[in-house]
Amino acid sequence: MHGGSNQSGHITKCQFYLLFNFETQLGDVLRGFLYFLALAYCFIGLSSITGRFFRSMENVVKHSRAVTEKDPHTNASVVKHKRVWNYAIADITLLAFGTSFPQISLATIDALRNLGNLYAGGLGPGTLVGSAAFDLFPIHAVCVVVPKSGELKKISDIGVWLVELFWSFWAYVWLYIILKVWTPNAITLWEALLTVLQFGLLLLHAYAQDKRWPYVSLPMPRTERPEDWVPAENGSTASDKNSQMHEVEDDRNHSIVDIFSIHSGHKDNDNSPAKRKPDKDNLLSIWKQQFIRAFMLEKPNSRNQNTKPWARAAKIFWELLLVPWRLVFALVPPYQIAHGWIAFIFSLAFISGVAFIVTKITDLISCVTGINPYVIAFTALAAGTSWPDLVASKIAAERQITADSAIANITCSNSVNIYIGIGVPWLISTVYNYCAYGRPQPLRIENAAGLSFSLIIFFATSVGCIGVLVFRRLTLGAELGGPRVWAWATCVYLMLLWLVFVVLSSLRVSGFI
Numbered sequence: 001m002h003g004g005s006n007q008s009g010h011i012t013k014c015q016f017y018l019l020f021n022f023e024t025q026l027g028d029v030l031r032g033f034l035y036f037l038a039l040a041y042c043f044i045g046l047s048s049i050t051g052r053f054f055r056s057m058e059n060v061v062k063h064s065r066a067v068t069e070k071d072p073h074t075n076a077s078v079v080k081h082k083r084v085w086n087y088a089i090a091d092i093t094l095l096a097f098g099t100s101f102p103q104i105s106l107a108t109i110d111a112l113r114n115l116g117n118l119y120a121g122g123l124g125p126g127t128l129v130g131s132a133a134f135d136l137f138p139i140h141a142v143c144v145v146v147p148k149s150g151e152l153k154k155i156s157d158i159g160v161w162l163v164e165l166f167w168s169f170w171a172y173v174w175l176y177i178i179l180k181v182w183t184p185n186a187i188t189l190w191e192a193l194l195t196v197l198q199f200g201l202l203l204l205h206a207y208a209q210d211k212r213w214p215y216v217s218l219p220m221p222r223t224e225r226p227e228d229w230v231p232a233e234n235g236s237t238a239s240d241k242n243s244q245m246h247e248v249e250d251d252r253n254h255s256i257v258d259i260f261s262i263h264s265g266h267k268d269n270d271n272s273p274a275k276r277k278p279d280k281d282n283l284l285s286i287w288k289q290q291f292i293r294a295f296m297l298e299k300p301n302s303r304n305q306n307t308k309p310w311a312r313a314a315k316i317f318w319e320l321l322l323v324p325w326r327l328v329f330a331l332v333p334p335y336q337i338a339h340g341w342i343a344f345i346f347s348l349a350f351i352s353g354v355a356f357i358v359t360k361i362t363d364l365i366s367c368v369t370g371i372n373p374y375v376i377a378f379t380a381l382a383a384g385t386s387w388p389d390l391v392a393s394k395i396a397a398e399r400q401i402t403a404d405s406a407i408a409n410i411t412c413s414n415s416v417n418i419y420i421g422i423g424v425p426w427l428i429s430t431v432y433n434y435c436a437y438g439r440p441q442p443l444r445i446e447n448a449a450g451l452s453f454s455l456i457i458f459f460a461t462s463v464g465c466i467g468v469l470v471f472r473r474l475t476l477g478a479e480l481g482g483p484r485v486w487a488w489a490t491c492v493y494l495m496l497l498w499l500v501f502v503v504l505s506s507l508r509v510s511g512f513i
Contacts, residue, residue, distance in 0.1 A: 014367035018360065032368045039361045039380060041321075043387050045354045046102070048325045050391040052332050053098055053347035059340025061090050088160050088210040091405050092203060094344075096412030097420070099392045101348045102355030102385035103131055104421045109356065111425030115432050119444040120187065120425070125175075126447070127385065128417040129454050130378025130505075132172065134386040135410045136458075136465050137498035141491040142390060143397040143406045147481030153403040154478035159220035161407065163209045165466070167202040168411040169459075171418035174198070176455050179448055186442040189430040195423030202415055223402075286334040294326035351388055358384040374447055375506050378454065389413050403480045407469075447509070454505045461497045468493060 014031070017023035018038065023031060064081040071078050085094075097104075107128070114120070147153050155161050178191045209217045329350060335343040362381045366373045389409060397406035426443060433441040445451070468490060469479045476482045507513045 014364070016364055016367050018364055028368050032365060035361050035365050035368065039358065039365070039384065042354055042358045042361065043384055044321070045325045045328075046351065046358075046384065046387040047391050048322065049329050049332075049347055049350045049354065050099070050388040051395075052329055052335070052343065053351065053388065054392055054395050056332075056335040056340040056343035056347055057094050057098060059335050060094060060344055061085050063339040086207060086210060087404070088157075088206045088408075089203060091408040092164070092206060092412045092416075095392060095396075095405060095409045096416050098344070098348060098351075099388040099409060100131075100413045100416045100421060101351050102358075102388060103128055103417055104424070105352035106355055106359055106385065107421050107425045108428070111428050115429065116436060117429075118433065118441055119446060120429065125422060125445065125451050126374045126377035126454075127381050128421050129172075129175075129451060129458060130382025131386045131389075131417055132414045133378070133458055133461070133498060133501045134382050135389050135413050136462055137494045137501070138383075139386070139390045139393050139410050140407075140465060140469070141494035141498075142394050143403070143410075144480050144490045144494070145484075145487045146394055146397040147487075149484045151481045152476060152478035153397065153401070153406075153480040154473065155404055155407060156402040157210070157222040157404060159209050159212075159218040159222060160206055161404070161411070162218060162220075163205050164202075164408055164411045164415070167198075167205065168414040169462070171198070171415045172455055172458060175418055175422070176452060179445060180452050183442060185445050185448040187426050187430065187445060188442045189427075189434055189440045192423060192426035192430045192443075195419055196427055199416070199419035199423070202412075202419065283334055283337060286336065287330075290330040290332075290334070291327070294323060294330045355385050372506075372509050374450055374509050378505060379502055386413075397480055403478065407479060450505070450509045453508045453513075454501075457501050457504050461501050464497055465494060 013024070013028065015024055018035070026034075061083075063084045065084055067080050067082050069078050069080055070076070111120070174195065178187060178195070179185065182188075182191065205216070211217075212219075332346045332350065333342045337343065359381060362376045362384075363373070365371065365380070366376050393406045393409045396409065397403065400406065429443055430440070433443070472479055472482070472486075472490065476486065481487060504513065
């Protein structure tokens with residue numbers, strides 16, 4: 001984003017532009033409309049890259065190692081393959097951290113740009129509190145209606161979920177304490193350090209609960225999660241899926257179309273060259289296929305031959321919109337390399353890059369429309385950077401047998417937002433100031449009053465969200481799915497809670513409350 005002003009130094013209209021200088025000659029209404037379209041297009045990109053991120057994460061979680069054990073009856077050596085990753089830790093560190101990476105990276109970049117200043121950047125707290133509300137309400141709302149009609153998906157380990165829920169709520173209680181009680185409107189070095197260290201306590205407590213350590217875990221029963229983190233599709237067995245894993249990932253199954261389709265269909269089982277698996281040992285061939293598929297449009301299958309012409313035209317137009325994102329994200333290495341780790345890291349880098357563009361566009365929207373930047377931060381920016389959270393939770397709710405990962409991603413993402421997303425940037429800034437000034441220098445927090453009010457509203461509405469999940473568990477036996485009427489009723493209720501949070505917080509920032 002570039003900027004300028006007139007010769008008198010007085011800016012009569014927004015002189016910033018995104019790509020070209022002539023943007024400043026357009027009317028504000030038209031510019032605002034175009035920037036909103038650009039913002040929506042970036043959301044499509046975030047959704048598309050999250051599909052690759054999710055597939056790479058599946059490969060990371062599937063990684064197992066050979067362990068030799070003695071059979072107690074025959075005393076013979078038996079080789080068993082055990083998972084490297086613990087489910088609870090994978091949900092927190094891989095899923096929640098990865099999908100929260102846009103917020104984390106943006107807040108960190110903002111802190112680096114403001115090094116040496118005695119105030120915290122404005123991207124962090126406002127965006128992350130808004131992201132928490134988006135995670136808790138709209139993402140829960142989507143996950144509830146994702147399962148097929150009548151299908152119920154419940155949390156298998158309530159104990160781990162309660163631990164994650166506790167640390168999620170405590171994160172925002174902690175944020176309120178350090179902002180309003182200990183050092184009002186400022187953050188010290190020790191407060192920043194304690195904020196980051198609590199992420200380690202979350203991991204330790206969740207692992208202890210998963211392993212049922214005495215004295216530190218809740219004595220609650222659980223049903224075992226399936227052997228595969230994501231079960232086989234199309235009725236194939238787990239072993240079939242492991243031995244016949246698709247070498248060319250189908251981005252269409254994880255594209256933005258999939259978000260609004262409630263339940264996507266299965267992959268077409270044709271034998272076309274585009275869908276034929278390349279040689280498993282030739283990773284360069286796999287990478288080449290990614291670029292080829294970026295330019296290919298999906299052919300209608302036999303059951304869609306009667307599709308109306310306008311619908312086909314809309315489908316083609318949509319696929320053409322996705323081509324640039326598919327081409328860019330084809331640069332992500334195949335997820336078969338190094339158990340998915342390289343693709344996982346590259347996906348995070350692309351997520352961060354797209355999210356950074358989102359912040360630039362929201363700055364322009366604020367400049368052109370005059371909307372308070374804090375309002376944009378906890379609405380548009382929070383929703384945009386939380387889009388990977390929505391995609392990941394939606395895919396998990398659709399494809400997994402249980403609701404553990406879909407809901408854990410929501411609750412743990414809220415914890416990660418505070419402990420890492422806010423804690424790390426504050427720690428960077430306070431440590432730098434300590435080294436620069438030779439003594440601890442607290443960071444001043446902009447709009448601390450508005451942030452504190454948003455936290456109070458978030459607490460109140462979140463009780464309503466958790467309450468309806470508990471009610472569904474007691475009445476329907478599961479948090480997600482169920483009869484279509486009740487699923488949609490829950491969805492609407494959760495979206496209303498989000499609107500209450502957004503409206504009240506916006507009115508507070510605008511001075512009406």
